[in-house]
Amino acid sequence: MLFAIAWRNLGRHARRSFITALAMAVGVALCMGSIALSDGIFQQVAHVMVDQALGHVQVHHPDWPTRKRAEDTQPGAAALVAALEGRPGVVGVTGRLVTAVLVGGPSTSAGARVLGVDPRRESAVSGLDRLVASGAPLGAAPAREVLLGAELARSIGVGVGDEVVFVGQGASGSIANDLFRVVGLVRTGSTLADRSGAWVHLGDLQAFLELPDQVHEVLILGTDAGESAALRAAVGPAVPAGRLVRTWQEASPVTARLMALQDGGAVLMLGFVFSVAALGVLNTMLMSVFERTRELGVLRAIGMSPGRVMGLVLAEALLLGGLAAGLGLVLGGAVDAYLVHVGIDFSVGEGKGLSWSGIQMDPVIRGAVRWQGVALTLGAVLGVSLLAAVWPAWRAARLRPVDAMRQV
Amino acid sequence: MSLALTLRLAVRNLARALRRTLITGAAIAGGLTMMIASSNLQEGSYKAMIDAGVSEQAGHVVVEAPGFRAAADPRLAVADSAGVAAALAAVAPPGSTVLRRAMVPGLVQSPRGSSVVVLAGVEPSKEAAVTGWEQRVVAGAFLQDGDQRGILLGEPLAAQLAVGLGDKVVLMAQGDADIESRMFRVVGLVRTGADDLDAALAMSSVDAAMELVGRPGAATQVSLHLPHPDATPSAHAAAAAALAGRELSVLPWPEALPELLQFTERDRQSSVLMFSVLTVIVAMGVLNTVLMGVMERIREIGVMRALGALPGLVFQMVLWEAILLGGVASAAGYALGMLLSWPFVVYGVDYSALIGDSMEVGGVHISAVVYPIFDWVGGARFAAMTWGLTVLAAVWPARLAARARPVEAMRPV
Numbered sequence: 001m002l003f004a005i006a007w008r009n010l011g012r013h014a015r016r017s018f019i020t021a022l023a024m025a026v027g028v029a030l031c032m033g034s035i036a037l038s039d040g041i042f043q044q045v046a047h048v049m050v051d052q053a054l055g056h057v058q059v060h061h062p063d064w065p066t067r068k069r070a071e072d073t074q075p076g077a078a079a080l081v082a083a084l085e086g087r088p089g090v091v092g093v094t095g096r097l098v099t100a101v102l103v104g105g106p107s108t109s110a111g112a113r114v115l116g117v118d119p120r121r122e123s124a125v126s127g128l129d130r131l132v133a134s135g136a137p138l139g140a141a142p143a144r145e146v147l148l149g150a151e152l153a154r155s156i157g158v159g160v161g162d163e164v165v166f167v168g169q170g171a172s173g174s175i176a177n178d179l180f181r182v183v184g185l186v187r188t189g190s191t192l193a194d195r196s197g198a199w200v201h202l203g204d205l206q207a208f209l210e211l212p213d214q215v216h217e218v219l220i221l222g223t224d225a226g227e228s229a230a231l232r233a234a235v236g237p238a239v240p241a242g243r244l245v246r247t248w249q250e251a252s253p254v255t256a257r258l259m260a261l262q263d264g265g266a267v268l269m270l271g272f273v274f275s276v277a278a279l280g281v282l283n284t285m286l287m288s289v290f291e292r293t294r295e296l297g298v299l300r301a302i303g304m305s306p307g308r309v310m311g312l313v314l315a316e317a318l319l320l321g322g323l324a325a326g327l328g329l330v331l332g333g334a335v336d337a338y339l340v341h342v343g344i345d346f347s348v349g350e351g352k353g354l355s356w357s358g359i360q361m362d363p364v365i366r367g368a369v370r371w372q373g374v375a376l377t378l379g380a381v382l383g384v385s386l387l388a389a390v391w392p393a394w395r396a397a398r399l400r401p402v403d404a405m406r407q408v
Numbered sequence: 409m410s411l412a413l414t415l416r417l418a419v420r421n422l423a424r425a426l427r428r429t430l431i432t433g434a435a436i437a438g439g440l441t442m443m444i445a446s447s448n449l450q451e452g453s454y455k456a457m458i459d460a461g462v463s464e465q466a467g468h469v470v471v472e473a474p475g476f477r478a479a480a481d482p483r484l485a486v487a488d489s490a491g492v493a494a495a496l497a498a499v500a501p502p503g504s505t506v507l508r509r510a511m512v513p514g515l516v517q518s519p520r521g522s523s524v525v526v527l528a529g530v531e532p533s534k535e536a537a538v539t540g541w542e543q544r545v546v547a548g549a550f551l552q553d554g555d556q557r558g559i560l561l562g563e564p565l566a567a568q569l570a571v572g573l574g575d576k577v578v579l580m581a582q583g584d585a586d587i588e589s590r591m592f593r594v595v596g597l598v599r600t601g602a603d604d605l606d607a608a609l610a611m612s613s614v615d616a617a618m619e620l621v622g623r624p625g626a627a628t629q630v631s632l633h634l635p636h637p638d639a640t641p642s643a644h645a646a647a648a649a650a651l652a653g654r655e656l657s658v659l660p661w662p663e664a665l666p667e668l669l670q671f672t673e674r675d676r677q678s679s680v681l682m683f684s685v686l687t688v689i690v691a692m693g694v695l696n697t698v699l700m701g702v703m704e705r706i707r708e709i710g711v712m713r714a715l716g717a718l719p720g721l722v723f724q725m726v727l728w729e730a731i732l733l734g735g736v737a738s739a740a741g742y743a744l745g746m747l748l749s750w751p752f753v754v755y756g757v758d759y760s761a762l763i764g765d766s767m768e769v770g771g772v773h774i775s776a777v778v779y780p781i782f783d784w785v786g787g788a789r790f791a792a793m794t795w796g797l798t799v800l801a802a803v804w805p806a807r808l809a810a811r812a813r814p815v816e817a818m819r820p821v
Contacts, residue, residue, distance in 0.1 A: 016696055023692035030685045068568045068607075070521040100524045102515045102580055102587060108481060109582040111515045111524030155480055155513075167515075167580070167587060169522045192604060196524050254603075257761075272442055273686060279435035280693035283428060287700050346674050 002308065006315035009288065010323075020284045021323040024381055027277040028328025031377045033335035035266045036367030037344065042262045043368045044361060046225065048189040049255050052126040054248035055094075055219025056228045057235060059084075062244045064216065065251070070099065070171065073214040074243065077202075080218060081121065083238040089222050089231050092124030095215035097205045101168035103148070103198060105156035112152060112198040114166070116205025116215075125221045128186070128199060135160035135184030142203030146180040149197040150187050158182055170210045178208055189361075225259075266373055274384045281388035285317055289392045296396050297404025306397040313393035314386060321385025325378045332377070339367030414721060418728035425701060429733060432697040436737035437744060439690045440794050443683045444745025444787040445780075449757060450679060452780035454672040458665075461772040463539050466664040467507065467631025468640045469647045471496065474657050482512045482621045482628050483584065486656060489614075489627035496632050499646040503635035505538050507531060508627035510617035514581030516561075516610055520570035525610040527579055529617025529627070538633050541598070541611070548573045548596030556616045559592035562609030563599045573597070579610070583622045590620045601766035602773045637661075668772060683790060687797050695801040698730055702809045709809050710817025719810035726806035727799065734798030742791040749780045 010017040050056070059080070061072035074080065077095045084093045097116035102109045119138040123129040128147070129137045138145050146164065158164055162182050170176040180200060188194055206212050222231040228247035239245050249256035289296070296309060304312075343366035422429045462468060471492055476484040486492050493506045500506065510529025515522055532551035536542045541560075542550045551558050559577065561569070571577055571594055580589045592612060599606055618626045634643055644660040651658055662669050702709070709722055759767070760776035767776055 016700060019692055019696045019699070023689050023696070026685065026692070027689050030682065030689075034682065066567060067570070068564070069570060100515055100522045102582070104582070104587070108483075109587060110513045111526075113524050169517055173519045272446075273689070276435055276439040276442075276686060276690055277693075279431055279438065280689075280696065283431045283435075283693065283697055286431070287428065291704065344678075 002311055002315045003319065005312055006319050009292070009316050010319055013288070016284060016287075017320060017323070020280055021320055021327055023280050024274075024277045024321070024324035024385070025327035025331055027273045028324060028377055028381050029331035029335050031266075031270050031273050031380070032328070032332030032374060033339060033367070034269055035373040035377065036336045036339050036369050037365065038265055038269075039262065039370050039373055040339070040343075040366050040368040041361065042259070044189065044365075046259060049252075050225050050248055050259070051221065052188060053190070054251055054255065055125055056222045056225055056248055057220040057232045058246055058248070058251050059218040059220070059235075059239055060216070060244045060246070062242065064244065065246075068098075070169070070209075073097075073211055073216055074218070075214050076240070077213050077215040077218075080215075080238070080240070081118075084218065084220055084235055087235045087238050089227075089234045090220055091223055092121065092221040093218065094118060094121040094125040095202065095218045096122075097202060097209065097211065097214065098216045099168055099205065099209055101166040101198075103146075103152070103156065104165040104167065105158040105162065108156050109165070109167075110152060110156050111196060112148075112166075113193075113196050114168075114198045114200060114205060116200055116202040116209075118202050122199075125219055131186045131188050132184040133187040135182070137184060138199065138201055139183075142201040142207070144178065144180050144204050145183040145201065147184045147186045147199040148182055149194040150185045151195040152197065153182065153185050155195075160184060166208065168208065170208070172210065176208055176210075180204075263372070263376075266376055270377060270380045274380050277381075278384045278388040281317065281320065281385050282391070284320070285313065285389045285392040286395075288316065289313060289396045293399065293404050296399055297401045300399060301401040301405060309399075310393040310397035313396045314389050317385045317389030317393075318382065321382040324385065325381050328381060329374075329378065332374075336367060336369050340369060341366075343367065410721070414724045414728050415732075417725045418732055421701065421705070421725070421729055422733060428697055428701070432694060433733055433737040433740070435693050436690055436734060436794060436798060437741035439686055440738060440741025440791060441744040441748060443686065443790050443794075444742060444783075445748040445752075447679065447683070447786055447790065448745070448749040448780040448783050449752065449778065450675070451783040451786060452753075453774070453778045454676070455781055456774045456778060457668060457672065457772050458661075460774050461665045461668045462637070462661050463633065465772065466629075466659075466661050468634040468637055468661050469496070469632040469644045470659045470661065470664040471630040471632075471647070471651065472628065472657050472659070474655060476628055477657070480511070480513070482510060482581070482618070483623060485510075485618065485623045485626035485628045486630055487623070487626050489625060489630055492630045492651065492654070492656070493627075495650045496630060496647055499650045500632055500643060501634065501639055504643075505534055505633045507534055507538060507631050507633065508614050509535075509629045509631065510614045510626075511628050512579075512581050512617045512621055514579055514620075516565070516569065517578045517580065518569035518571045518575070521568055523565055523568055523608070525565070525579075525608050527581070527617050527620070528609075528611045529614035530611060531614055544598045544600055545596045546599045548594070550596055551611065551613060552595075554613075555595070556613055556619075557591070557593050558595040558612065560596045560598050560609075560611040561594055562606035563597045564603060564607045565609060566594065566597050568607070579612075579620060581620050583620075588620055588622065590616065592616070600773060601776070605766075605773055684793070687790075687794050690794065691797040691801040694730065694734070694798045695805065698726065698802045699805040699808070701729070702726060702805045706809075706812060706817045709812050710814045713812065714814040714818065722812075723806045723810035726809050727802055730799050730802030730806075734795045738791045738795040738798070741794065742787055745787060746782055746784075749782060752780045753782060 064072045081093050081095045099114050101112055101114055103112040163179050167177045232247050343364040345364050473484045473486050489508045493508055497506045508531055512527040516525045532553050573594055575594050577592055578589050580587055614627055640660050648658045756777040756779045758777045766773050
């Protein structure tokens with residue numbers, strides 16, 4: 001009954017109700033669109049920063065985090081990786097050997113960070129295969145093939161099929177050098193990796209550095225980056241004593257904090273938009289209460305309790321909010337669909353995207369829709385409508401029937 | 409007479425529905441306050457980015473060898489760098505600094521490890537005066553002028569190489585035919601706060617860096633740093649004239665840092681879009697308020713019309729209500745926005761709890777403490793936009809009021 005009366009009240013001022021709801025609906029669409037865009041950016045950042053660079057859980061020599069020295073390796077790499085793969089909840093495991101070399105083309109050379117990886121396992125964790133922009137991925141067996149970051153290859157003037165020279169340092173400190181053949185060029189999304197990254201077969205790098213069956217780091221991927229603590233507990237028994245096992249949040253608190261900004265940013269945006277929209281609702285509801293002072297007085301006089309009068313006004317606001325949410329869902333859905341399928345062109349320079357915190361964004365940023373973002377927005381519009389109506393409702397409930405009915 | 413009357417009527421109407429006027433005014437002013445405060449913060453971060461980019465990566469005017477920009481090959485250098493620097497200094501306004509710099513990509517090695525770096529070659533005392541590198545030294549000292557063997561390393565890089573102050577490292581880089589190497593001694597450790605930057609940071613004198621690649625006396629970049637950025641166009645013209653005839657590219661900073669400039673432009677565009685939508689939401693609230701005001705006064709308006717007020721007067725009266733309300737509220741929002749920015753302009757907005765001590769944006773590293781700036785002109789633009797849309801929102805209700813036929817308008821109770 002309350003909602004029937006409330007609905008009739010909204011209908012009596014259809015134009016006013018519609019404009020108020022539309023204003024909030026535009027707010028809903030604005031929030032949904034900007035949240036989808038920011039979720040799209042976060043998805044990309046999470047992929048580069050977490051899945052590619054950190055994994056969900058990492059195993060290292062205990063001194064690795066503070067020093068990252070060449071000598072901080074883990075022996076028995078093959079057995080460790082195999083044991084980890086057998087643990088529950090593990091989606092992928094990759095062992096990596098890391099070094100820095102000068103990589104030389106026909107006339108010039110540049111510094112490169114080289115990752116020795118098992119191509120099949122690495123692809124299961126970081127998707128290396130899919131990052132190959134031209135040429136082919138690494139072969140399954142060591143064959144002195146190399147994938148170069150696209151910018152790195154350009155700077156030393158080599159392409160797919162060319163040979164490059166690695167000059168580096170073996171485990172003993174002696175100079176090491178060898179020839180590798182470029183099989184593919186890689187675009188990772190990380191500015192640093194594109195400019196200075198190189199990937200070779202783990203077996204090749206173990207031979208180059210004279211570190212047989214050793215790796216510097218082992219990355220483990222589970223199903224959900226948020227469940228990393230459970231994954232760490234699950235893989236624990238497979239890790240030999242004296243190793244450092246960390247979740248990605250422990251390994252990179254800065255990244256963890258950055259990811260935590262995702263929902264914070266959305267809430268900030270909602271607060272920004274709806275604090276403005278709320279004043280519109282407040283105005284509408286106040287107006288609606290004042291012009292019905294006499295009518296509300298009659299309702300009170302024929303026995304409606306103050307609580308129910310308050311409920312009546314709140315129900316009206318809730319319906320208005322619901323109308324705004326429905327309209328907003330349509331408008332926002334259209335905006336989201338555009339952002340997901342078309343996206344916004346943020347390219348700078350020659351087709352490059354924006355860079356932020358070391359992440360090279362795609363030139364066209366596409367939105368991503370998470371149900372949390374939509375739910376948060378719709379919740380906010382209903383909540384704000386209710387909140388804005390509390391004062392008008394309180395005033396309506398406190399009316400004294402005699403005084404109220406006296407007013408024209 | 410007529411204007412004074414309409415104004416009086418408009419003021420009276422606003423005052424009669426004081427609560428509604430205040431709430432609507434608060435919505436206009438509140439929205440504008442937030443827009444201006446966040447726009448000031450953004451402009452502050454753009455300024456920090458451009459200042460950092462200009463002082464550390466370029467200069468207000470930059471001189472390079474043609475082709476260096478595309479290839480980033482230190483062998484494509486300004487050969488007579490001292491002569492070019494002197495020519496720039498001769499035409500620069502007082503208070504300017506001319507810096508010779510080198511960027512040499514290579515490999516740094518110690519007996520215990522090796523790492524990829526871009527060796528930055530600088531003129532120590534002059535560089536420190538422009539970029540404040542001295543403040544980032546956490547152990548040892550900054551480079552000394554004339555020291556051809558000293559090197560600064562990022563703290564995590566030194567840890568990785570297992571070297572400390574006084575230890576030797578070898579820099580390897582591509583020379584003309586072969587890979588060349590040069591021994592340096594670690595004189596200081598630095599920390600910028602950006603881990604990825606610090607892990608690849610090495611700095612020596614510009615002459616030592618250029619000797620490594622077989623270009624003694626050269627520099628990959630000669631940059632002019634002005635005391636005031638507004639002088640860039642004239643300084644660029646003077647520099648180009650002074651260096652005419654030499655095979656060099658002379659760039660003003662917007663051309664030397666095109667991506668940085670585009671980044672700030674893109675970011676600014678997207679927030680202007682967002683602010684515009686927000687203003688439309690505010691304007692719809694205004695539309696509603698003015699419409700309600702007209703509807704509840706429709707009888708009164710009918711009486712006015714019956715007494716001989718022309719539709720134009722009624723239209724103007726309603727429009728003036730919006731002009732006054734929007735004008736006062738926009739002015740208040742402008743003032744409040746600037747006032748809200750004030751403490752942040754003084755103390756800064758500290759993002760370090762969220763993102764660490766420094767962040768990379770658009771290719772430059774800036775401090776996590778961002779200082780907004782008072783963007784008086786940009787803020788005034790937002791205020792004008794808000795005011796304009798407020799008035800625009802009143803046009804339809806005003807026409808509705810003006811068109812009311814006296815007989816019909818007076819009929820409803």
